[in-house]
Amino acid sequence: MALSNIFETPTPGFNFDNTARNAALEGLFNGGNTPKAMKTGTTIAGVVFKDGVVLGADTRATSGEVVADKMCAKIHYISPNIYCCGAGTAADTEKTTDLLSSNLAIYSLNSGRNPRVVMAVNILQDMLYRYHGQIGANLILGGVDCTGNHLYTVGPYGSVNKVPYLSMGSGDLAALGILEDGFKPDLELEPAKELVRAAIKAGIMNDLGSGNNIDICVITKQRVDYIRPYQESQYKDNRKIKYKYRPGMTPFLTEKVVPLKLEVVQESVQKMETA
Amino acid sequence: MLEETGPEWLSEEVKTGTTIIAIEFDGGVVLGSDSRVSAGASVVNRVMNKLSPLHDKIYCALSGSAADAQTIAEIVNYQLDVHSIEIGEDPQVRSAATLVRNISYKYKEELSAHLIVAGWDRRDGGQVFATLNGLLTRQPFAVGGSGSSYVYGFVDAEYRRGIRKEECQQFVVNTLTLAMNRDGSSGGVAYVVTIDEHGTEEKVVLGNQLPTFFDQ
Numbered sequence: 001m002a003l004s005n006i007f008e009t010p011t012p013g014f015n016f017d018n019t020a021r022n023a024a025l026e027g028l029f030n031g032g033n034t035p036k037a038m039k040t041g042t043t044i045a046g047v048v049f050k051d052g053v054v055l056g057a058d059t060r061a062t063s064g065e066v067v068a069d070k071m072c073a074k075i076h077y078i079s080p081n082i083y084c085c086g087a088g089t090a091a092d093t094e095k096t097t098d099l100l101s102s103n104l105a106i107y108s109l110n111s112g113r114n115p116r117v118v119m120a121v122n123i124l125q126d127m128l129y130r131y132h133g134q135i136g137a138n139l140i141l142g143g144v145d146c147t148g149n150h151l152y153t154v155g156p157y158g159s160v161n162k163v164p165y166l167s168m169g170s171g172d173l174a175a176l177g178i179l180e181d182g183f184k185p186d187l188e189l190e191p192a193k194e195l196v197r198a199a200i201k202a203g204i205m206n207d208l209g210s211g212n213n214i215d216i217c218v219i220t221k222q223r224v225d226y227i228r229p230y231q232e233s234q235y236k237d238n239r240k241i242k243y244k245y246r247p248g249m250t251p252f253l254t255e256k257v258v259p260l261k262l263e264v265v266q267e268s269v270q271k272m273e274t275a
Numbered sequence: 276m277l278e279e280t281g282p283e284w285l286s287e288e289v290k291t292g293t294t295i296i297a298i299e300f301d302g303g304v305v306l307g308s309d310s311r312v313s314a315g316a317s318v319v320n321r322v323m324n325k326l327s328p329l330h331d332k333i334y335c336a337l338s339g340s341a342a343d344a345q346t347i348a349e350i351v352n353y354q355l356d357v358h359s360i361e362i363g364e365d366p367q368v369r370s371a372a373t374l375v376r377n378i379s380y381k382y383k384e385e386l387s388a389h390l391i392v393a394g395w396d397r398r399d400g401g402q403v404f405a406t407l408n409g410l411l412t413r414q415p416f417a418v419g420g421s422g423s424s425y426v427y428g429f430v431d432a433e434y435r436r437g438i439r440k441e442e443c444q445q446f447v448v449n450t451l452t453l454a455m456n457r458d459g460s461s462g463g464v465a466y467v468v469t470i471d472e473h474g475t476e477e478k479v480v481l482g483n484q485l486p487t488f489f490d491q
Contacts, residue, residue, distance in 0.1 A: 129346050132385075153319075159341035161312065161320040173317065 016134075041209020043171030044074060044085035045179060045199045046142045046151045048164045049192035052220035053142035053149050056196035057085050058171070058204050059229065060211040067211070073228065075217045079104045080224065081114045082143030083217050087169035088156060089136035096137045100124055117143040117150040121160055129158025138168045144221050171203025171210040178202045193218065197231060204233075292460025294422030295325060295336035296450055297393035297403045298434070299415050300443035303471025304393040304401040307447035308336050309422065309455050310463035321463045326477075330355050332470050333371045333394030338420035344388035351375050368394040372404035372411055380409025391417045395470045422454035422461035429453055444469060444478075452485045 044057045061069035076084045076097035084100070086093025100123055104115045120141055128135055133156045142151045153161045153168060165183045167175035178199040187195065193216060203210045213229035292313050297306045308325035311318055325337045327348040333355070337344035351374045358374075359366045372392040379386065393403040405417040416434055418426060430450055438446070444467055451465045465480040 125342075125345075129342055155314070155319070155342065157340065157342035159312075159345055161323060163320060163322065166320075 041207070042074060042087040042169030043167065043175050043200050043203025043207060043210040044087050044140055044169050045167035045175045045196050045203075046085065046140045046165065047179065047183065047187070047192050047196050048142075048149050048151050049187040049189065051149075051189060052144045052218065053151055054189075054192045054196045055083055055085050055140065055142045055217040055219070056200045056230070057215050058200055058210040059213045059215060060204075060209070061090050062209055070212045071229075073215065075215055075226065075228075077101060078120055078141070078143070079108065079115050081145055081219065082117055082120055082141060083219060083224070083226075084120075084142075085140040085168070087138040087140075092135045092137045093139065096124070096127070096135060097139070099127075114145060116145045116147065117141060117152065118147075121152045121154060124154045125158050125160050128154060128156060133157040140166065140168055142217075142219060144219050149219075167199060167203070169203070169207075169210065171200075171207035174206040175199035175203040189218065193230075201231075292422075292458070293325060293338040293420030294426070294451055294454035294458060294461040295338050295391055295419045296423070296426075296430070296447055297336060297391045297417050298443055298447060299393075299401045299403050300440055301437045302401060303395050303440065303469065304403055305440070305443045305447050306334050306336055306391070306393050306468045306470075307451050308466050309420075309451055309461040310466060311461055312341055313460055318462075323463075324466050326466050326468045328352070328475075329371045329392070330359065330366055330394070332365065332396065332475060333368050333392065334468050334470065334475075335371070335375065336391040336393070336419065337388065338390070339388035340386070343386045344390060347375060347378050347386070347388055347390060350378065365396060367396045367398060368392065368402040368404065369399075369413075372406060376406045376409060376411040379406050383409050389419050391419050393417075393470070395472060401471065418450070420461065422458035425457040426450050426454045440469060440471065448480055449486055453488065455485075456488065 041060070041062045042058060046053060046055045055075055057074035059071050059074065060067055061072035072090070074085055076086060076094070078084050078097060078101045084097050086097060100120060103123060104120060107115055120143070124139060124141070128137065136156050138156060139154045140151070141154065151163060151166065153163070153166055164185065165179045167179060179195065182195045182198070196216060197214055200214045204214070212233045214231040215228045216230035217227070218225040292311065293309060295308045297304055306326050310322050310324065312320040312323045326334050327337055329335050329348065329352050335348055335351070337348060351371065354374050355366050355371055358370060371394065375390050375392055379390070389407045391403065391405055395401050403414055403417050405412050405414055405419070407419070415436065416430060418430055433446065447467055448465055455461045464482055465485060467478045467480060469476045
């Protein structure tokens with residue numbers, strides 16, 4: 001079954017065959033014990049300030065009740081002037097943002113300019129709407145272009161909201177409380193960074209699905225500051241020894257050399273034509 | 276602890292549980308909407324403008340699934356642009372409503388959004404069209420969304436034909452306020468758009484500027 005698939009070129013586009021297989025498998029597991037997809041149960045937030053946009057995210061990725069990744073990068077690069085935070089199924093956010101980034105890179109090469117944030121949003125909305133919520137990606141897009149500083153959110157079903165500040169993920173309500181209290185239009189850089197940091201901190205403290213460190217990304221017209229981590233968790237564990245094994249540490253017990261006897265069956269010489 | 280099925284916000288579709296209203300007055304139309312977008316029990320956006328322009332003098336009010344409604348509005352906006360270039364003049368409100376109706380009817384099973392289309396054109400003046408479930412009907416006024424159930428009585432009793440613009444705007448704001456007070460899925464601020472022969476005027480009425488009724 002598996003072997004015959006290797007030599008077939010896959011059909012283009014998304015393939016939903018596995019949904020039928022998954023449904024059949026779920027029946028075998030008697031409901032409820034199937035392995036869970038890795039989700040970034042998350043707190044992500046974004047704020048528009050005077051000179052640009054600040055994006056923030058925690059760094060915990062969970063698979064069911066286990067922390068699968070303690071230093072997960074949830075702020076994805078889209079283009080030099082646009083970054084995207086992703087909540088939802090980790091694989092979906094990763095792949096969707098990669099696809100978007102590649103498409104916009106081609107556009108940049110063709111047109112010679114940086115893409116506009118609204119263009120990234122439209123492409124994302126189009127794609128997510130086409131898949132009717134099957135792609136579990138909740139994204140916050142922020143960036144600076146020639147028309148100004150913008151912050152958008154795109155939901156998994158393809159709905160778009162343009163707002164000056166927002167948070168998404170399982171920790172969104174905790175973070176939103178901080179943002180609602182502290183947001184003012186035209187904040188300076190340091191207060192804006194502090195606001196986002198406090199919002200993510202609230203999400204980490206009050207939500208089980210968010211935790212570990214805080215990443216911040218500041219986008220302005222002149223430059224992008226991707227600070228990872230902006231603040232480390234105070235609950236880091238101290239490993240007593242190194243768990244990495246140096247090459248050459250595995251001892252040899254015995255050594256046996258078997259020479260292969262090969263005989264020449266046929267020899268042919270083909271002249272290369274360099275005319 | 277996290278549930279096995281995952282957090283609610285991952286699977287809840289974003290709906291504009293809403294109140295939308297459009298009323299014809301003597302010389303134009305007034306559209307109004309609340310600003311709450313919910314996903315399950317969580318408010319995703321408390322300041323969303325659900326009055327979406329289809330053309331200079333034609334607007335539509337969105338309700339139902341946010342993604343479906345936004346997409347229909349964008350598609351019709353594009354189709355109407357093409358149509359108005361083809362005919363060489365501003366499109367009729369009926370044309371816009373027909374385009375919305377065509378999509379709503381064709382994809383009836385897959386979509387769950389209701390758009391009210393209203394605007395002004397030279398031929399028939401101010402018009403309001405309802406396109407629920409793929410029908411197309413012109414009405415003097417139309418209400419929609421989850422909050423509309425609470426104000427049908429009020430609108431039926433208080434509507435008068437041929438009222439003036441300011442009175443109509445106040446009527447819309449009153450209706451929205453009453454609905455927002457009673458419907459859990461409606462709230463925030465009130466957006467009001469007035470379209471007449473002279474142009475289009477967009478206005479926001481903030482929460483503390485809304486009229487108060489006996490229970491407040």
